Structures are given as C-alpha cells and as structure tokens.
Amino acid sequence: xxxxxxxxxxxxxxxxxxxxxxxxxxxxxxxxxxxxxxxxxxxxxxxxxxxxxxxxxxxxxxxxxxxxxxxxxxxxxxxxxxxxxxxxxxxxxxxxxxxxxxxxxxxxxxxxxxxxxxxxxxxxxxxxxxxxxxxxxxxxxxxxxxxxxxxxxxxxxxxxxxxxxxxxxxxxxxxxxxxxxxxxxxxxxxxxxxxxxxxxxxxxxxxxxxxxxxxxxxxxxxxxxxxxxxxxxxxxxxxxxxxxxxxxxxxxxxxxxxxxxxxxxxxxxxxxxxxxxxxxxxxxxxxxxxxxxxxxxxxxxxxxxxxxxxxxxxxxxxxxxxxxxxxxxxxxxxxxxxxxxxxxxxxxxxxxxxxxxxxxxxxxxxxxxxxxxxxxxxxxxxxxxxxxxxxxxxxxxxxxxxxxxxxxxxxxxxxxxxxxxx
Amino acid sequence: xxxxxxxxxxxxxxxxxxxxxxxxxxxxxxxxxxxxxxxxxxxxxxxxxxxxxxxxxxxxxxxxxxxxxxxxxxxxxxxxxxxxxxxxxxxxxxxxxxxxxxxxxxxxxxxxxxxxxxxxxxxxxxxxxxxxxxxxxxxxxxxxxxxxxxxxxxxxxxxxxxxxxxxxxxxxxxxxxxxxxxxxxxxxxxxxxxxxxxxxxxxxxxxxxxxxxxxxxxxxxxxxxxxxxxxxxxxxxxxxxxxxxxxxxxxxxxxx
Ligand SMILES: Nc1ncnc2c1ncn2[C@@H]1O[C@H](COP(=O)(O)OP(=O)(O)OP(=O)(O)O)[C@@H](O)[C@H]1O
Ligand SMILES: [Mg+2]
Numbered sequence: 001x002x003x004x005x006x007x008x009x010x011x012x013x014x015x016x017x018x019x020x021x022x023x024x025x026x027x028x029x030x031x032x033x034x035x036x037x038x039x040x041x042x043x044x045x046x047x048x049x050x051x052x053x054x055x056x057x058x059x060x061x062x063x064x065x066x067x068x069x070x071x072x073x074x075x076x077x078x079x080x081x082x083x084x085x086x087x088x089x090x091x092x093x094x095x096x097x098x099x100x101x102x103x104x105x106x107x108x109x110x111x112x113x114x115x116x117x118x119x120x121x122x123x124x125x126x127x128x129x130x131x132x133x134x135x136x137x138x139x140x141x142x143x144x145x146x147x148x149x150x151x152x153x154x155x156x157x158x159x160x161x162x163x164x165x166x167x168x169x170x171x172x173x174x175x176x177x178x179x180x181x182x183x184x185x186x187x188x189x190x191x192x193x194x195x196x197x198x199x200x201x202x203x204x205x206x207x208x209x210x211x212x213x214x215x216x217x218x219x220x221x222x223x224x225x226x227x228x229x230x231x232x233x234x235x236x237x238x239x240x241x242x243x244x245x246x247x248x249x250x251x252x253x254x255x256x257x258x259x260x261x262x263x264x265x266x267x268x269x270x271x272x273x274x275x276x277x278x279x280x281x282x283x284x285x286x287x288x289x290x291x292x293x294x295x296x297x298x299x300x301x302x303x304x305x306x307x308x309x310x311x312x313x314x315x316x317x318x319x320x321x322x323x324x325x326x327x328x329x330x331x332x333x334x335x336x337x338x339x340x341x342x343x344x345x346x347x348x349x350x351x352x353x354x355x356x357x358x359x360x361x362x363x364x365x366x367x368x369x370x371x372x373x374x375x376x377x378x379x380x381x382x383x384x385x386x387x388x389x390x391x392x393x394x395x396x397x398x399x400x401x402x403x404x405x406x407x408x409x410x411x412x413x414x415x416x417x418x419x420x421x422x
Numbered sequence: 423x424x425x426x427x428x429x430x431x432x433x434x435x436x437x438x439x440x441x442x443x444x445x446x447x448x449x450x451x452x453x454x455x456x457x458x459x460x461x462x463x464x465x466x467x468x469x470x471x472x473x474x475x476x477x478x479x480x481x482x483x484x485x486x487x488x489x490x491x492x493x494x495x496x497x498x499x500x501x502x503x504x505x506x507x508x509x510x511x512x513x514x515x516x517x518x519x520x521x522x523x524x525x526x527x528x529x530x531x532x533x534x535x536x537x538x539x540x541x542x543x544x545x546x547x548x549x550x551x552x553x554x555x556x557x558x559x560x561x562x563x564x565x566x567x568x569x570x571x572x573x574x575x576x577x578x579x580x581x582x583x584x585x586x587x588x589x590x591x592x593x594x595x596x597x598x599x600x601x602x603x604x605x606x607x608x609x610x611x612x613x614x615x616x617x618x619x620x621x622x623x624x625x626x627x628x629x630x631x632x633x634x635x636x637x638x639x640x641x642x643x644x645x646x647x648x649x650x651x652x653x654x655x656x657x658x659x660x661x662x663x664x665x666x667x668x669x670x671x672x673x674x675x676x677x678x
Contacts, residue, residue, distance in 0.1 A: 371518045372518050376520070377502035379511075379532040390520060396522055
C-alpha cells in the first residue's frame with residue numbers, strides 16, 4: 001500500500017482535475033479545432049527486454065527521428081508504444097546520473113516532490129481542451145531527471161510511438177536537469193506506417209536548474225492524417241540554458257505548438273531553432289515564446305521554413321521583456337515553393353514595463369534570388385545542385401547537438417524538395 | 423616564342439547584345455589566343471561587364487547577332503555551369519552575397535571537389551582568407567575581402583580563360599599586390615612557364631593591377647564596339663591625359 005498523500009498534495013491534484021474538467025471543451029487559441037471525442041485512448045502493449053527486439057519496420061521508422069536501437073551512442077532510452085512504456089533503460093556508465101521512467105511511475109515514486117514542484121507547474125491544465133485531455137486521461141509520458149552537477153555527453157533518447165489508428169496518445173513528459181547538470185535529449189514522435197488518423201496531445205514540462213543546460217531536440221515524423229497538439233512549458237533558473245531544436249520534415253494533418261520558456265533566473269537563456277518543411281496539405285502553426293523575467297536573461301529564436309504543395313505554415317515568435325536588463329532576437333525566414341502554399345511569419349514583441357529591454361526581429365518570406373543561383377553556376381555547379389546548396393544553406397542553421405543521422409535526414413529532404421521545385 | 427600562332431581560345435565575332443530592349447554591344451570582335459592576357463578599357467556604363475556576363479552566359483544578356491566561340495564550341499545554348507566546366511571562369515565586379523553558403527564551400531565547388539586540405543591551406547595563406555572561409559560568401563565582406571574571395575575561387579577553379587572585372591577596384595595597395603599575385607599565379611602558372619596556356623581578360627580603369635600582371639594588349643570598348651587596341655600602359659596613359667574620346671582613333675590605336 002502506498003502511503004496516503006498529504007492533504008496539500010491531494011488538494012492540488014483535486015484542483016488540477018477540477019480545472020481540467022472545466023476546460024475539456026475549450027478550443028485552443030490557435031490552430032484548427034480537433035474533435036477529441038472521436039478518438040479512443042491508446043492501448044496497452046507488451047514490454048520488451050531490448051530495443052533490438054522492436055519490429056524491423058518500427059526500428060526503421062524511429063531512426064528517422066534519431067532514435068537508435070543500438071544504444072552505444074546513447075546514455076539512456078525510453079520507448080513508449082501506444083500507452084505502454086515498453087522500454088526504459090539507463091546505460092551503466094550513467095547509472096547514478098540519470099533517472100528515466102514513465103511520469104506515472106515518477107508520481108508513484110515521489111508523489112509529494114512531484115506534485116509540489118513539477119506536476120502541472122510549467123503548463124496550466126486548463127489552458128485548452130488538449131491540456132485538459134492529458135490531465136484527465138493521461139497515457140504515461142517520460143520522466144527524465146539528470147542529477148546535480150552531472151554532465152551527460154551522450155544523448156538521452158525518448159520515443160513516443162503510435163501503432164494504432166483513430167486513437168489519441170495523451171502523454172505528459174517531465175524533464176528535470178538539476179543544478180549544474182547538462183543533458184542532451186533527443187525525442188521523436190513517430191507513427192507506424194499503417195496508421196492513418198489520430199491525435200497526439202503531449203504536455204512537456206522542463207525544469208532547468210541553476211547553471212544547468214538542457215538541449216532538447218524533437219523530430220516529428222507524423223502520418224498525413226495525424227493532428228498534433230503539444231503544449232510545452234520550460235522554466236529556466238539562474239545561469240541556466242535551454243536550447244530547443246525542432247525539425248519537421250514529413251506531412252501532418254495539423255500541428256499547432258507554441259512552447260513557452262520562462263526565463264525566471266538571472267542570466268538565463270533560451271534558444272529556439274526550428275526547421276520546418278510544409279508538405280502536401282499540412283497545416284502547421286508553430287512558434288515559441290520567451291518570457292524574459294530574470295535580470296540579464298537572453299533569448300534567440302531562429303526559424304527556417306520551406307513550404308510546398310498545398311501546405312499552410314504559420315511561423316510565430318513572441319518575445320516578452322519583463323526586466324530592464326534583457327535582450328532577445330527573432331530571426332524567421334521562409335521560402336514558399338508552391339503557388340498553392342501559404343506562409344505567415346508573425347513576430348510579436350512586447351516590453352512589459354521594461355524600458356531597458358532590447359527586443360528585435362527579422363522576418364522575411366522570399367524566394368532564392370536568381371543571381372545567387374547563377375553565381376554558384378559560374379563555379380561549375382549545375383542549376384539543380386546550386387538550388388539545393390542554397391536551400392540547404394538556408395535551412396542549415398547551426399543546430400547544436402543535432403545527431404548526424406538527423407543532419408543527413410534534413411539534407412535528403414532538401415534534395416528531394418528542391419528537385420521538385422525546379 | 424614559337425613562330426606558329428596559337429589557336430584562338432576565344433573568338434568573338436560581330437557580337438550584338440541587348441539588355442532588355444537596349445542594345446549595349448554593337449558589333450564586338452575579339453580574339454584571345456592561348457596564353458594571352460588582354461585588357462579591356464572603356465568608360466563607365468560602356469558595356470565592359472556586359473561583355474563578360476555574356477561570355478559566362480548570364481541570363482538577361484541577349485545575343486541578337488554574332489557569336490562567341492570558345493575552344494571551337496559556339497557557346498550559344500550552353501548553360502552557365504557548362505561554360506564553367508568547359509574552362510571559363512570569372513571574378514565578378516560585385517559578387518552577390520549568398521546566405522548559408524560559406525566561402526569554403528564555394529572554393530570546394532569551384533575546384534570540383536579536387537582540393538585537398540593542403541591546397542586549401544595554401545589558398546588561405548596566399549589570400550589571407552582566415553575567418554572569411556567560414557563566413558557566408560560575400561555577406562558583409564569588405565571591398566577588398568570580396569575581391570580576395572573571388573580570386574580564391576578562381577584559383578581553385580583554374581579556368582583556361584579567366585575574366586577579371588575590375589579586380590583592383592576598392593582594394594588598398596597591400597591587397598592589390600595580393601590580388602595581383604593571385605592573378606599572376608593563375609595566368610602564368612609559374613612552374614609551367616613553358617606551357618602558359620591560360621588566358622585572361624582584365625577590366626581595369628586605372629591599370630594599377632598591370633604593375634603585377636603582364637598584359638599583351640588592351641582594347642577600348644566605346645560606343646558598343648572595340649574602338650581601338652594597343653599597348654596597355656600607353657593606352658591608359660593616353661586616356662588619363664586626353665580622355666576616351668580623344669584616345670579613340672589617336673595614333674596609339676591600331677585602328678580596326
Ligand atoms: N542586368 C542589367 N539590367 C539592366 N541594365 C543593365 C544590366 N547590365 C548592364 N546594364 C546596363 O548596360 C550598360 C552597360 O553596363 P556595364 O555594367 O556593362 O558597364 P561597364 O562598362 O561595366 O561599366 P563600369 O565601368 O561602370 O563597371 C549600363 O547602362 C547598364 O546600366
Ligand atoms: Mg563594369
């Protein structure tokens with residue numbers, strides 16, 4: 001029998017439930033509304049002893065998001081199939097540095113600490129129907145904690161996999177990088193090749209401690225009929241650094257995400273990098289918000305978007321300065337490669353009572369200049385190679401911690417799409 | 423020198439070129455043989471860059487009459503990159519900046535992937551490229567840096583015909599020596615003096631670059647045609663004291 005919760009913790013859980021119940025029909029501020037009642041929740045699956053025992057097709061799918069069945073170059077792994085965390089392992093060398101488990105297990109193991117500090121503290125359960133859905137019908141999610149002072153060089157990998165159609169996967173993820181620790185987390189969300197419709201609602205709450213650093217790379221690999229509604233809140237303490245890399249290279253029915261970094265710590269930093277390909281009739285609405293609260297906080301957001309076919313892409317970026325000594329910049333560029341595609345670039349800056357805040361942006365949507373293509377051709381490069389080199393340069397923003405396999409993946413996508421654009 | 427006249431590398435015959443609906447070149451004839459270095463003079467807006475852009479095949483420069491033949495091949499219908507691979511290289515007057523493409527990549531492309539680390543290091547040293555190698559090409563390059571970057575790309579490419587559009591403009595005295603050294607290396611290929619097959623066409627207003635590069639002959643592009651030719655330094659001297667109009671048809675010019 002687990003010990004009963006303290007009245008305070010129990011009260012907090014009740015509050016979360018009540019708030020979520022009230023918000024279960026509340027549409028999100030952005031993105032097309034999804035009828036969440038159409039989906040049943042994901043099913044239980046068998047646990048596995050080794051990632052090698054994953055189906056070949058699954059292994060091949062997840063590798064596209066940087067998830068390796070061979071864990072030689074990984075410090076820890078989490079694999080969730082539908083509703084079940086089928087595999088959780090920390091490599092020996094990092095045994096005392098990393099804890100990795102499902103969030104529901106974490107809540108069972110350390111209920112008081114979780115509820116007091118981390119459980120729905122960075123994302124509000126009543127933000128919209130998707131947060132409410134996860135709060136009321138959570139289907140696991142990963143919990144990762146990197147212990148104080150431990151710098152884990154090898155990436156930690158997590159995969160959230162959906163193998164069934166017409167389901168919703170409602171995950172709640174928590175990452176804690178304690179004071180002075182460093183971690184590089186690569187997460188991939190994937191669906192089985194046969195999966196058609198579905199919903200992924202993912203709550204992520206990240207806590208970056210004093211002087212800690214979290215590099216979080218997410219590669220989305222969705223099905224064309226999938227709707228995706230991640231909700232992410234990140235809290236960064238003094239001198240902490242949060243780096244968010246996001247890559248989307250496959251079609252998706254609709255995705256809407258707007259992660260928020262609360263830079264509460266003095267000299268805390270958030271960096272958002274994103275590379276987005278709008279393909280087929282994808283509806284993509286992505287952005288980020290940095291709240292510059294701590295003295296000396298800094299933020300940078302770099303977004304590169306290439307849109308093709310009938311896709312619609314919104315690229316947003318919001319910077320809110322709340323302290324005098326803060327500085328942030330948005331750099332958001334897009335190329336529209338199809339007459340049927342639409343792109344919006346929406347930078348959004350606010351200084352809330354912070355006369356010294358320095359916030360700036362550059363936003364542009366424009367094609368590759370012909371004279372740049374000709375210039376490369378004068379050095380002997382054929383036109384199609386010149387176009388892909390320039391496009392690659394356009395999206396090839398300096399992404400720290402991006403695994404090679406992802407870099408190659410991005411290059412391949414550029415190669416394919418620039419050929420199509422000829 | 424061998425008595426046999428070398429086969430012409432480049433032959434331009436009665437070339438008329440329009441940009442939009444304006445005719446800029448009106449009957450240019452020019453022959454450049456292997457191993458020769460020519461100079462192209464002429465007033466601003468006279469069409470010098472237009473001639474070079476036409477040779478490399480830039481779209482927008484429409485040949486309405488005449489032809490350009492390189493190594494016996496009529497260039498009409500050849501794409502820019504095909505001409506480059508045939509052996510034509512250019513250092514632009516004002517090269518465009520390309521975001522996301524590093525100078526190092528441009529050099530690799532120009533060398534068609536044949537440049538090893540040692541050769542790259544040598545280029546870096548000869549042209550003091552330094553941090554420029556890892557920067558987006560021409561993005562915020564100073565005037566002199568842009569010229570050195572163009573030279574590095576040409577040296578990597580080693581074209582049989584190198585076209586230089588005002589290689590010394592905006593370049594300080596120290597850097598003129600650097601740029602001139604690169605041009606010399608390209609045109610004369612010191613180790614292979616016997617061969618000396620590479621040819622050059624240099625646009626210059628001041629002739630300062632000719633202190634570093636030996637040129638055989640200069641042409642004046644005036645009113646859309648090559649109005650006269652002669653000894654490069656003598657012609658520049660004449661132009662600087664009497665102007666273009668007086669020069670064209672003066673006694674220095676071997677009239678055409
Ligand atoms: N791409 C272009 N579009 C429009 N006009 C052009 C273009 N290229 C050249 N021209 C025009 O053709 C004429 C010749 O220009 P060109 O650049 O060839 O002169 P130039 O002899 O190189 O001059 P400068 O000594 O100033 O460099 C000019 O009137 C110029 O404006
Ligand atoms: Mg010119």
